[in-house]
Amino acid sequence: MHAIVAIKQVPDTSNVRIDPETGTLIREGVPAIINPYDIHAVEAAVQLKEQFGGRVTVITMGPPKAAEALIECIEQGADRAILLTDRKFGGADTLATSYVLAHAIEALNAEWPADIILFGKQAIDGDTAQVGPGVAVRLQIPLITYAIAIESFDPVARTAVVHRRIEQGVEVLQTRLPVLLTVEKEIAPVRRAPLPRMITAARYQPEVWTAETPVAFDPRQIGLKGSPTVVGKAYTPAPRAGGAIVTVADCGVEAAVARALEVMGILDTVRSSVAASAGVEVA
Amino acid sequence: MPDRLSYDAIVVGGGPAGTAAALVMARGGLSVIQIERGRFAGAKNIFGGVFYTHALADVLPDYWERKPPFERPVTEQGYWMLSPDSALRIMHKSEQYRQEPAGAYTVLRARFDPWFAAQAVEAGALLITRTTVTRLLKDARGFVIGVDTDRPDGQVYAPIVIIAEGVNNLLTRQAGLIASDLPPRYVALSVKEYLSMPPKELQARFGLAGPREGVAIDIFGDATLGLPGTAFLYTDQAGISIGVGMLLEEFVCHRLRPYDVLARFKNHPVIRPYLEGSESREYGAHLIPEMGYDRMPRLAGNGVMVAGDAAGMVDALHREGTNLAIIAGKAAAETALAAHEQGDFSAAFLSRYRRDLEASFVLKDMKQYRHMTDFLDSTPGFMGTYANLLNDAALRYFTAHGIPKRSMEREIVSLLRERRSFTGIAWDMLKLMRAMRG
Numbered sequence: 039m040h041a042i043v044a045i046k047q048v049p050d051t052s053n054v055r056i057d058p059e060t061g062t063l064i065r066e067g068v069p070a071i072i073n074p075y076d077i078h079a080v081e082a083a084v085q086l087k088e089q090f091g092g093r094v095t096v097i098t099m100g101p102p103k104a105a106e107a108l109i110e111c112i113e114q115g116a117d118r119a120i121l122l123t124d125r126k127f128g129g130a131d132t133l134a135t136s137y138v139l140a141h142a143i144e145a146l147n148a149e150w151p152a153d154i155i156l157f158g159k160q161a162i163d164g165d166t167a168q169v170g171p172g173v174a175v176r177l178q179i180p181l182i183t184y185a186i187a188i189e190s191f192d193p194v195a196r197t198a199v200v201h202r203r204i205e206q207g208v209e210v211l212q213t214r215l216p217v218l219l220t221v222e223k224e225i226a227p228v229r230r231a232p233l234p235r236m237i238t239a240a241r242y243q244p245e246v247w248t249a250e251t252p253v254a255f256d257p258r259q260i261g262l263k264g265s266p267t268v269v270g271k272a273y274t275p276a277p278r279a280g281g282a283i284v285t286v287a288d289c290g291v292e293a294a295v296a297r298a299l300e301v302m303g304i305l306d307t308v309r310s311s312v313a314a315s316a317g318v319e320v321a
Numbered sequence: 322m323p324d325r326l327s328y329d330a331i332v333v334g335g336g337p338a339g340t341a342a343a344l345v346m347a348r349g350g351l352s353v354i355q356i357e358r359g360r361f362a363g364a365k366n367i368f369g370g371v372f373y374t375h376a377l378a379d380v381l382p383d384y385w386e387r388k389p390p391f392e393r394p395v396t397e398q399g400y401w402m403l404s405p406d407s408a409l410r411i412m413h414k415s416e417q418y419r420q421e422p423a424g425a426y427t428v429l430r431a432r433f434d435p436w437f438a439a440q441a442v443e444a445g446a447l448l449i450t451r452t453t454v455t456r457l458l459k460d461a462r463g464f465v466i467g468v469d470t471d472r473p474d475g476q477v478y479a480p481i482v483i484i485a486e487g488v489n490n491l492l493t494r495q496a497g498l499i500a501s502d503l504p505p506r507y508v509a510l511s512v513k514e515y516l517s518m519p520p521k522e523l524q525a526r527f528g529l530a531g532p533r534e535g536v537a538i539d540i541f542g543d544a545t546l547g548l549p550g551t552a553f554l555y556t557d558q559a560g561i562s563i564g565v566g567m568l569l570e571e572f573v574c575h576r577l578r579p580y581d582v583l584a585r586f587k588n589h590p591v592i593r594p595y596l597e598g599s600e601s602r603e604y605g606a607h608l609i610p611e612m613g614y615d616r617m618p619r620l621a622g623n624g625v626m627v628a629g630d631a632a633g634m635v636d637a638l639h640r641e642g643t644n645l646a647i648i649a650g651k652a653a654a655e656t657a658l659a660a661h662e663q664g665d666f667s668a669a670f671l672s673r674y675r676r677d678l679e680a681s682f683v684l685k686d687m688k689q690y691r692h693m694t695d696f697l698d699s700t701p702g703f704m705g706t707y708a709n710l711l712n713d714a715a716l717r718y719f720t721a722h723g724i725p726k727r728s729m730e731r732e733i734v735s736l737l738r739e740r741r742s743f744t745g746i747a748w749d750m751l752k753l754m755r756a757m758r759g
């Protein structure tokens with residue numbers, strides 16, 4: 039079994055502050071962490087490896103510092119880590135990113151075809167949730183988003199049953215392999231890495247892939263050049279003014295509803311229509 | 322059952338003591354595993370702080386080329402004595418301080434410790450972070466032979482363990498090197514805040530000519546409500562480190578909350594203008610061991626040594642700790658190297674570590690100031706009384722009242738007598754001198 043997990047290093051947004059003047063993220067001094075969903079994807083892959091044997095390969099596109107996040111994946115049980123890093127990759131939007139990751143995965147597939155490819159459901163610094171699906175489309179393999187459980191997995195029959203979260207509940211899907219999942223945290227709780235793994239990881243150096251070697255990427259599809267997205271303006275929305283709280287127990291349902299309608303500015307319309315239907319005039 | 326993890330030496334802690342030990346042992350050819358509980362070395366470590374380079378040069382002669390993340394050289398330093406509305410300042414500025422590498426730099430530990438730890442890793446030490454050592458492993462003879470951690474399969478073995486766990490000395494106690502926890506009388510609690518400020522503004526406020534100048538001020542008197550303790554105000558590259566510290570016992574006895582004391586200090590009319598407009602970035606509390614020479618733990622047992630704050634190696638009077646820690650870590654490492662050469666890890670052999678420290682400034686200074694904590698404890702009004710006295714005297718001295726100078730002098734003298742009798746003053750000074758001379 040070969041599982042490939044794509045991860046991202048993100049600023050710890052629980053620690054992020056916004057520059058009030060420019061409206062942009064202040065990244066300086068903000069610790070970088072592995073995207074919280076992604077580590078669960080790694081864990082799910084490692085659990086499959088424990089069950090079926092094989093290998094877990096982790097890839098990321100990012101600055102050299104992103105090697106830290108890959109090393110954390112090695113701690114969690116991944117076997118091989120690849121860092122796609124090059125200035126030419128810089129400034130990529132989700133389209134360019136999905137191209138680079140898909141192309142890298144194709145190269146890995148040539149060595150050992152992946153049975154499953156995992157992504158976190160979204161990155162907390164952008165929240166687009168587009169890269170995983172983008173890669174699935176480029177690889178032309180089935181996509182299951184918001185996966186919360188792998189009920190069964192059969193690398194021989196090449197099928198799997200996966201649960202995914204939908205608004206109304208849970209959808210249970212059978213799929214052929216290879217499949218690409220974007221996962222929720224429930225997919226697998228992260229276990230504390232054993233000390234021997236920590237030691238392996240501390241000595242581990244991720245492989246570095248550039249835009250040219252060992253795989254050549256199409257220069258028109260990477261980095262800024264390959265990114266049609268334009269960010270018009272980033273701003274912090276003005277906080278909404280707090281609403282009024284009307285306690286039903288204090289004033290009764292009718293008064294509470296009336297008060298709510300009044301606040302929303304539709305009470306008069308309601309009154310007159312109610313009055314009209316009752317044949318009375320409103321003062 | 323995985324293979325037993327074995328190394329030549331284990332270091333507990335990624336502070337200055339632990340990293341110095343790991344670095345020196347790795348350079349000496351030992352296989353070293355250094356275990357730190359924080360997310361990275363220094364993640365939770367706070368200090369004032371002024372870092373003294375002599376100790377660093379001792380373990381890393383080419384440290385300057387390795388671009389240590391220093392904030393500012395300390396080119397001006399001294400003391401401020403605060404009364405409730407005034408300050409008497411004694412500052413020392415010298416061209417001598419301006420030669421780099423300087424003798425002292427302000428440092429933020431969250432930046433410095435990871436850099437220092439990386440030097441040990443480069444020398445070959447294996448640094449494992451986010452891992453807490455939970456207990457020492459001992460053999461049937463009672464020799465320490467390894468440690469257990471809070472990770473699955475978390476046991477590691479080595480014939481020598483160097484404990485550099487800092488002030489919370491759980492393992493030192495478990496090793497039987499010290500009988501009990503530090504009593505509140507012999508441990509200070511310090512709160513520190515890091516405030517950011519644009520370098521230009523900072524330089525203007527503190528009269529600094531540029532980024533290669535900085536001040537370190539230690540502050541007494543009203544800063545700690547006149548109780549024994551100190552406050553500090555240091556300039557960093559783009560910010561200010563400010564804090565107060567008092568013996569834990571004082572906080573308890575006077576029902577003071579550390580954060581309130583700091584807030585009060587920051588609001589002092591002399592201090593406030595320096596801080597205005599700055600932005601709070603980091604806030605934390607940390608203990609400082611002040612047990613002094615006589616209450617230090619034994620420094621070595623069978624298969625184990627202890628260095629740095631865990632061993633109480635702090636000179637509170639001169640706010641020195643990191644340099645003592647580094648020198649001690651180095652001395653412990655050298656003893657470990659010798660022990661490996663001889664194949665002898667007994668307490669008797671490892672006692673050479675203590676002998677080396679006795680010969681260095683580390684234990685010489687500790688010995689000299691052995692009575693300092695007791696002095697302040699037995700003279701509780703010392704700081705407050707004299708700080709107020711000096712300020713009141715200065716006010717009279719510097720103000721023109723239209724009265725003859727002779728009466729002004731008499732007034733100052735009678736001020737002294739009101740606050741503390743001449744014999745009282747003489748007695749205080751005598752006690753202070755004794756405490757300083759050891």
Ligand SMILES: Cc1cc2nc3c(=O)[nH]c(=O)nc-3n(C[C@H](O)[C@H](O)[C@H](O)COP(=O)(O)OP(=O)(O)OC[C@H]3O[C@@H](n4cnc5c(N)ncnc54)[C@H](O)[C@@H]3O)c2cc1C
Nearest residue numbers: 334336337338358368369370371454487511629630642643
């Ligand atoms: C407010 C304040 C101001 C100070 N100002 C100065 C100053 O200006 N100049 C100066 O030289 N000194 C100063 N000091 C003193 C100085 O900070 C200490 O003496 C020095 O840090 C001691 O180094 P250490 O390596 O012994 O301990 P620490 O720096 O405390 O390092 C101990 C390390 O061990 C880790 N650890 C602890 N237990 C475990 C465990 N069980 N498993 C794994 N890891 C563990 C901790 O996370 C920590 O990283 C100041 C201290 C304080 C609190």
